[in-house]
Amino acid sequence: MQNNKSKYQKMVEKSSPNTNLFLNCLNAFWSGGLICVIGQFITNSLLNFGCDLEISRTLTSIILIFIGILLTGFGIYDEIGKIAGAGSVVPITGFANSVAAPALEFKKEGFIFGVGAKMFIIAGPVIVYSTLTSVLVGIIYYLSK
Template identity: 50%
Template structure:
C-alpha cells in the first residue's frame, strides 16, 4: 500500500494537471481593471450627482458609500455580485462593494439556520478576519507612530 511506483506518481501528476485551472494573468488584470474601474466610475457619478444636488463633499461621500454598499448587497441578494466577482476578480473584491458582499453573502446563505445561529454566527465568517487584522495592524502602526513621535524621530 505504501509502495507507489513512478507510474502511479506520474499518473497522479497528470490528473492534478488536468484538474488545476489555468489562469491568464494579463487577462485577469484587464478584467480586474475594467471591473474596478466600472465600480469607481459609478462611485464618481454618485459623488458628482450628490454634489450637483447641493450636498457638501463629506455628505456626498457618505451617500456614495451608502449607495455602493446598498447596490453590492442588493446584487449579492439576487446572486449577481458573485458572478461579477468571479469575472472581475480583485476589481470587484477590493473596493467597499467587495467587503459588503463578503458580509452579506454568508448572512444570506445561513439565513435558513435562524437569526442567532445562522445569521448572527456566520455573518462575519469571511469579513471577520479582515476586520480583526485591520484593527490589529492599524493599532500596531499607531503604536509605532506614537513611539517614533515620542522619540523625536517624526514630528
C-alpha cells in the same frame, strides 16, 4: 516516496490548465475601474448637492455597500464575480458581498448562530486585522508626535 511526490507535483503542474491571467486581469481592470467610476459619479453628485467632501465619500461608500448587498440578494453579484474576479472583490462592494453572502447562506440555521454569526466568516478577519493595524498605526503616531 518524497522523490515520487515531487515528481508527481511536477506532473500535476504540467497537466493542470492555468487560468487565463491576461483575460482575468483585463476583466478585473475594466470592471473594477467601472465600479470606481460609479463611485466617483455618486461622490460628484453629492458634492453638487452641497455635501462636503468627507460626507460625500462616506455616503458613497454606504450607497455602494447597499448596491453590492442588493445585487447579492438578487443573486447577481456572484455572476458578476465570475467574470470580474478581483474587479468585484477589491472594491467596497466586494466587502459588502462578503458580509451579505454568508448571511443569506446560513439563514436556515437561524438568525443568531446562522445569519448573525456567519455574517462575519469573511468580513470578521477583515475587521480584526484592520483594527489591529489601525491600533499599531495609532501607537506609532502617538509616540512620534
